[in-house]
Amino acid sequence: MNKDEIENLITLSSDLRWKIGDDFHDSLAEGIYADASEISSASVSKDNKKKKFRLDAKIDRIVTSKTWGFPIMFLVLALILWITIIGANYPSAMLADVLLDVVHPFLKGLAASIGMPWWLDGFLIDGIYLAVAWVIAVMLPPMAIFFPLFTLLEDFGYLPRVAFNMDYLFKKSGAHGKQALTMSMGFGCNAAGVVATRIIDSPRERLIAIITNNFSLCNGRWPTQILIATIFIGAVVPSSLSTVASMSAVIGIAILGIFFMFLTSWALTKTVLKGEVSTFNLELPPYRPPRVLKTIYTSLIDRTLIVLWRAIVFAAPAGAVIWLISNIYIGNESIAAWTIDSLDSFGFLLGLNGVILLAYIVAIPANEIVIPTILMLTVLVTGVTGGEGAGIMFELDSVNATGDLLRSGGWTLLTAVNLMLFSLLHNPCSTTIYTIYKETNSLKWTTVATVLPVIMGFVVTFLVAQIWRLF
Amino acid sequence: MNYNPTHALLIFFGLVLISYLLFRPKSGWFWVIKNNLKSNEKIVIEDVLKQLYHIENSGKEMNLHDLNNSLKFNDRTIVDVVKKMTIIELITFDGDNLKLTDSGRDYALRIVRVHRLWEKYLAEKTGFDKVEWHIRAEDMEHKLSHEETDLLATRLGNPQYDPHGDPIPTKLGKVADLEGEFLSSLKVGSVGRIVHIEDEPDVIYKQILAEKIHIGSQIRVIENNKERVVFYAEGQEFVLAPIVAANITITLLEKEESLEENMARLSSLKDNEEASIIGISKESRGDSRRRLLDLGFVRGAKISIDLESPFGNPIAYLIKGTSIALRHDQASKILIKKGIENGK
Helix, strand or coil: CCHHHHHHHHHHHHHHHHHHCCCHHHHHHHHHHHHHHHHHHHHCCCCCHHHHHHHHHHHHHHHCCCCCHHHHHHHHHHHHHHHHHHHHHHHHHHHHHHHHHHHHHHHHHHHHHCCCCHHHHHHHHHHHHHHHHHHHHHHHHHHHHHHHHHHHHHHHCHHHHHHHHHHHHHHHCCCCCCHHHHHHHHHHCHHHHHHHHHHCCCHHHHHHHHHHHHHCCCCCCHHHHHHHHHHHHHHHCCHHHHHHHHHHHHHHHHHHHHHHHHHHHHHHHHCCCCCCCCCCCEEECCCCCCCHHHHHHHHHHHHHHHHHHHHHHHHHHHHHHHHHHHHCEECCEEHHHHHHHHHHHHHHHCCCCHHHHHHHHHCCCCHHHHHHHHHHHHHHHHCCCCCCCCCCCCCCCCHHHHHHHHHHCCCCHHHHHHHHHHHHCCCCCHHHHHHHHHHHCCHHHHHHHHHHHHHHHHHHHHHHHHHHHHC | CCCCHHHHHHHHHHHHHHHHHHHCCCCCHHHHHHHHHHCCHHHHHHHHHHHHHHHHHCCCCCEHHHHHHHCCCCHHHHHHHHHHHHHCCCEEEECCEEEECHHHHHHHHHHHHHHHHHHHHHHHHCCCCHHHHHHHHHHHCCCCCHHHHHHHHHHCCCCCECCCCCECCCCCCCCCCCCCEEHHHCCCCCEEEEEEECCCCHHHHHHHHHCCCCCCCEEEEEEECCCCEEEEECCEEEEECHHHHCCEEEEECCCCCCCCCCEEEHHHCCCCCEEEEEEECCCCCHHHHHHHHHCCCCCCCEEEEEEECCCCCCEEEEECCEEEEECHHHHCCEEEEECCCCCC
16 A cells, blocks of 8 residues: 555545544444343343342342441441451560560570671661561551451442442542542551552542542551550540540541541642543442452452562661661761751651651651651660660550650650651551552652652641640 | 740741742732743734634624733733734734734634644543633643644544534634524524533633533523523523523524433432433533443433432442442433333
């Protein structure tokens, strides 16, 4: 074919296209469906399909009813979170016992026996090993409980109904009902929540869900919240009420997170995201008995282990950094001490302190190691007795002892409240950041998702601190 | 520096105020300055051409004074630009009135082409709200080059009409005619189809949008007098002021077409009612429309309500044996015929 003919062909095709009009997509889809229904009615016989549908309809009437829809939903979510938090305590404690109290001393002994130099031993065992062990101990059990439970609900077909119930609320802030699911998934782990946004097929709403997932308190942050609330908030009320007070404080923070999620979603649709394509549809599939074993298997492999692996990959260098900054000296102070010193005044402005800010910088890879890092750094800069040595993270067995140590580091109720707020509103952990990049494939949105929450955290803690000090 | 929480708060709110003044949408100083830097001669020339084109098309005439009033640039700039445009023969003076020359008309058509193509692009490929299409296209029409425009047209499948129903000039400057009459001038009882909704002025366009009037709808005029125009479309009655109705163009139906009297919007379907789908309104565009087609919302499909969510929105519809939830505004863009008598 020569060039002229091709030209002619192109002109002809655009001519035809012009003539065919705008409706041809409709006609095409119509034709396909007409053919399909002809084939199916000729070859498929349905008998008891109607009966099955009845049971589905009955369940649907209850779980989407005005009276029962929401109570059932909150009950299910609360139950799952409760099982996760309570149930994870035991295996977590066991893992911590083994990895931190048995394996760690054993490795130290081994290193000493082969005459490893102190810096290599500290760098590898106190730094890298300890951070990895910590992340595994805190992260693995809750995820191994939360994800299978969640996946079972998904498999059963209940989750689309939740999205259906919640859509109206999410629509108000420009989001998709399915964001209710990715948000709940974020309570387990933000990285997994970000991956779960794949169920949202509308580009704009998916980005919203990805960017705001970090406002769900993940299981790396629940223990921090609970610990700090128990120590500081529980202490300001009579001891009979302390559990209630500290628990309500933690739940309050989680609800505040949901509030920020809605607010941010709304702000994003009104500004940077308004040009993204937005569509909506939600299929309510029939219920089916969940395939328990398969679900547990796939949720462990696909969600838990992948996320855990990513976390370990990022935690290892963090451990190394934590050890190094506490053990490398410039002049007569360690890098950590220098940094804390220079961050202190900014920290004070936010009602926090230099130790907390540094801990959040070095613990970007995993929220799980924030508290151990804070404790280690507090001992390092205050010089109080206790702790395991420079660069070695630790946790204390007793809550009271932890409280005493923190107070000796200058902590007040304001510090505690603002730490809880900052733990909610700061950048996602590096695993999540990496996952966001993988999912969006865009540096721009990854940056937005990373920087936006920190700025909000700065603003909120700053305002709280100033207003607190006014009174 | 001695610290005091009140000062810290004052400084903070000061900074917030400044950044608000700088960056608030539209009238923030930053945007204003940016826009002023941008409004160079090319933009003024193109805006003058476009204005003249629209005026000539509507059969009116315009002198320099009217031009000054209709454009938002200062008078001096416009006079300078008009002088220059007569020298390069884009416009001529016919007595007091300004006229486009042939090359001026070609140029104007090109601008109009970019403008309408870009509106089509925004409607089909992005999520921008209808209200924003015009203003964004106003900006873009000065930016796209020849090649980019043609590429855009190809990617959109060389569309004939923009989302408001205005014809898009072709590459060679051909423009399809927009046939029809203004809704305000129709006799009672006439039936037709909405083919064009004017997007200027903004105030009136927003009123039309608020009424949820959809382009492509079949209508029947029920009442038309000085106070109001009432018409029936898609199972509902709409009441407009004549000045608003004048911005809607209707083509009368051909003899072989008849008004579908039972037509209604899916959003008006009640529990326990069954209906068959007639089609998807022209208002549903781009990905949303294709997704609906993929899911089986095609002519002839039977549909009924499966479930209502606790807030009453979205509603799950049973279609082709599957339960699919749609939001209210989507359902209002799907047209149905209630009651299935003869199965067609």
